[in-house]
Amino acid sequence: EDKVVQSPLSLVVHEGDTVTLNCSYEVTNFRSLLWYKQEKKAPTFLFMLTSSGIEKKSGRLSSILDKKELSSILNITATQTGDSAIYLCAASGSARQLTFGSGTQLTVLP
């Protein structure tokens, strides 16, 4: 059975801090790993990673995949209160669907 585990489950930081969110996966015939940000409603897509060691960046957010360790990290630098959200990690394999982790709840205090 495919499995995705995220850590920590929740995190509280102050504005300006840097955070690292972790995701590990066990997926048959792994294809890609995706990160989503979920505020009050629908998850919105952040990154899709398919190759190991290549960092993807968008503003203060970056992510990298390690296929040897079956894991990925999402970094957020200089956090802002608007970064407060649930961050979801999902992996796709040979089946046609994504397996999601339970998410990391990030709270950024002013």
Place this chain on the structure above:
Amino acid sequence: DVKVTQSSRYLVKRTGEKVFLECVQDMDHENMFWYRQDPGLGLRLIYFSYDVKMKEKGDIPEGYSVSREKKERFSLILESASTNQTSMYLCASSFKLGTQETQYFGPGTRLLVL
């Protein structure tokens, strides 16, 4: 811009009622998905469809059925709602597998079953 819409944002139903949740996407996506999201459990896949009239069970299909009569529309049906189906329901769509696996989500329907 991809747009996925869901028929209701909030819904309150009574135990035993039949419930229809509708999802429409406007990007000609082949794949459509229904998830439920519960605190601490993340998103769990209920059903998905990769073509019109095709459906496959996800991880938790019990108590649910689906219908996909048109490519852009995917309906989730609760034949006889129960209190343990109180949840946030999210619909998503994506292009055909092998081309782009990013799923785009609708705004969600928060269902309360009394």
